[in-house]
Amino acid sequence: MPPPKHRSDLTPAKIGAQPHQASAQNTGDIGALIGKLDAAKAVAAPKRRAPGTASSATELRVGILLWPQFPLLSLAGLCDGLRHAADVGDQSRQIRCSWTILGVPGQSVQASCGVPVAVQDSLSSESDYDYIAVIGGLLPAIPTVHPRYTAFLREAASQGKPLIGICTGTFALAHAGLMAGRRACVHPYHVEDWKAAFPALDYATDCHYVFDGDRISCAGGISIVELTAELVRLHCGPDRAAKVIHQMTVNPAARSTHVARRHALGYGTADHDKLRQAIVLMEKNIGTPLEIAVIARLVDSSSRQLERVFLAETRTTPSEYYRNARLKYARWMLTSTELPIITIAYECGFSDASHFIRHFQQLYGMPPGRMRKALQAGTVEA
Incomplete structure (x- = not known):
């Protein structure tokens, strides 16, 4: 059976969506914002549970399985995202969300950095979790996990329990035969490993996560923050998800991360595969723009073909779309940072200020300095 063609994807949204503007300009404003988010009424109603299984206030419960040599960042991102959504302020009570490390009682699992994490609860088919999350480890360590882990996952899958593969956790699910007919989100670093190990299984890259029925997969790294926020949004409401994002990613020093760029640019994507892949490459390379010919080669296209796709789907050339995306990000930075022009x-990605100012004025009708003052004064829409 020939291997399927892989696809790249992003969180669904429309091209041209308005960028998210910074909601706070200083730490005091951020504190006030977090207070409002804590006080907001969740849109999602708490789940109904059998008596005695869990508090009715607990809307999202995650059981976590750690594979040997797992990345500590993935565990920390998942747990801290749930922690911020679970309680008010910066408290850590597991009220609206809960998380538990599952495994063989009395054992601990060592992270790839050498830090051991103790198992908190045993593997039980009677556990009432909304999701079972598998955080994979270094690839050579995948087969060394205790057999009870694989048996537990297969039992959970047979019961229709949603399973999450984080980082190489998706490899662990695939090794257990639990990714057949599903599309997996695979980190670009591990694409060749995935193709070699599972040539018949579909995959996506250049995305934060993929939902495919009762299988969810995440590339790992900072992507886990995005996935955790989405799970929180689905179960606890948008106010909780906003709190996760603000508490974990709103930081002027991190303004150039892909997470910040995706918020600023409005999560643009499209149905056309090559267009979507090209947009991701543009978003990831705002500060050091790629040549359009290079982008075309990376998405397995020609410059001419890519231009036809952009004109048909966005009514702009790839160069115009790329430049406008960079200018849109600049507009967001004018209000979210105090950086000089x-x-x-x-x-x-502009080589000099005059070049930047000229293009900015052509797109927005005023130079960036005047735009910053107008946005701060509220005389133009954010």
Whole structure:
């Protein structure tokens, strides 16, 4: 059976969606915002549970399985995201969300950095979890897990329990035969490993996560924050998800991360595979723009073919779309940071300030300095 063609994907949204503007300009404003989010009424109603299984206030419960040599960042991102959503302020009570490390009682699992994490509860088919999350480890360590882990996952799958593969956790699910007919989110670093180990299984890359029925997969790294926020949104409401994002990713020093760019650019995507892949490459390379010919090669296209796709889908050329995305990000930076104009120009891939100002004025009708004052004064829409 020939291997399926892989696909790249992003969280669904429309091209041209308005960027998310910074909701706070200083730590005091952020504290006030977090207070409002804590006080907001959740849209999602708490789940009904059997008496005695869990508090009715617990809307999201996650059981976590750790594979040997797992990445500590994936565990921390998942647990801290749930922690911020679970309680008010910066408290850590497991009220609206809960998380538990499952495994063989009395044992601990060592992270790839050498830190051991103790098992908190045993593997039981009677456990009332909304999701079972598997955080994989270094690939050579995947087959060394205790057999009870695999048996537990197969039993959970047979009961229709949603399973999450995080980082190489998706490899662990696939090794257990639990990814057949499902599409997996695979980190670009591990694409060749995936193709060699599972040539018949579909995969996506250049995305944060993939939902495919009762299988969810995440590339790992900072992507786990995005996935955790989405799970929180689905179960606890958008106020909780916003709190996760603000508490974990709103940081001026991290303004150039892909998470920040995706918020600023409005999560643009499209149905056309090559267009979607090209947009991801543009978003990831705002500060050091790629040549369009390079982007075309990376998405297995020609410059001419890519231009036809962009004109048909966005009514702009790839170069125009790329430049406008960089200018849109610059507009967001004008209000979300206090950086000088020349620094913003360099952050957005312009070689000099005059070149940046000229293009900015052509797109928005005023130079960036005047735009910053207008946005701060509220005389133009954010």
